[in-house]
Amino acid sequence: MPKRRQTLITGFEAFGRVQSNPTDRIVRALSYDCVEGQDITGYTLPVSYTYVVDWLRAILEVGGRDGQPFDTILHLGVALGSTYWRVEEFGRNQCGKTPDGNGVTSLHPWIVEEGDSLLVGTLPTEPILRDLQAKGIPAQSSTSAGDYLCNYLYYRSLAYLETLPAPPRTGFLHVPADLYTFDGKVMSAPVFSFEKHLEAVRSVLTTLSKYP
Numbered sequence: 001m002p003k004r005r006q007t008l009i010t011g012f013e014a015f016g017r018v019q020s021n022p023t024d025r026i027v028r029a030l031s032y033d034c035v036e037g038q039d040i041t042g043y044t045l046p047v048s049y050t051y052v053v054d055w056l057r058a059i060l061e062v063g064g065r066d067g068q069p070f071d072t073i074l075h076l077g078v079a080l081g082s083t084y085w086r087v088e089e090f091g092r093n094q095c096g097k098t099p100d101g102n103g104v105t106s107l108h109p110w111i112v113e114e115g116d117s118l119l120v121g122t123l124p125t126e127p128i129l130r131d132l133q134a135k136g137i138p139a140q141s142s143t144s145a146g147d148y149l150c151n152y153l154y155y156r157s158l159a160y161l162e163t164l165p166a167p168p169r170t171g172f173l174h175v176p177a178d179l180y181t182f183d184g185k186v187m188s189a190p191v192f193s194f195e196k197h198l199e200a201v202r203s204v205l206t207t208l209s210k211y212p
Helices: 022-030 049-062 125-134 149-161 194-208
Strands: 005-012 038-045 072-078 085-088 090-092 118-120 139-142 169-175
Touching: 005 022, 005 149, 005 194, 022 038, 022 072, 022 169, 022 194, 038 049, 038 194, 049 149, 072 149, 072 194, 085 125, 090 149, 118 149, 125 139, 125 194, 149 169, 169 194
Parallel strands: 005 038, 005 072, 072 169, 085 139
Antiparallel strands: 085 169, 090 118
């Protein structure tokens, strides 16, 4: 019987005007699921610079199902105002001044001092995009994950994984807002359902099962 692949997906808690983060709901819906020969482990992260620094090392030590090492990591973040799913090509060594969920601001404009200006994700971007688009899900590649916690997590992950002898493949998918993301004070209406989010992430996971 072939070994089941171990896949980690991460999302973020609510923050700012995001009253319900779709990535948190995606993670909870898919945790402990099985998709195309993959065991899925999900974690929702606080919107915290301090937490992100220590989190990845700890979770990789724990591993996936029955303590098996992860083969793939898919980070998820919400892209407010986006009308399509964004497959992020890079993590950039830059950090803005927006406070995290605890009111903490990054002390530096960079994430890793003297680190590379950008680190390239290791998931197969083109097949992911092709399969999403084939399902009628609007998706594009992106060369900027912003300068907030999404990019911070992505760059930190790629930088740490470079130090491992056999790192899991890693990438980042930005999802648009859905019908439950904002409170009633936000007038711009999201155009996608949560079911569409699940379809999109399942599509990505199915694509990844074809690329060992």
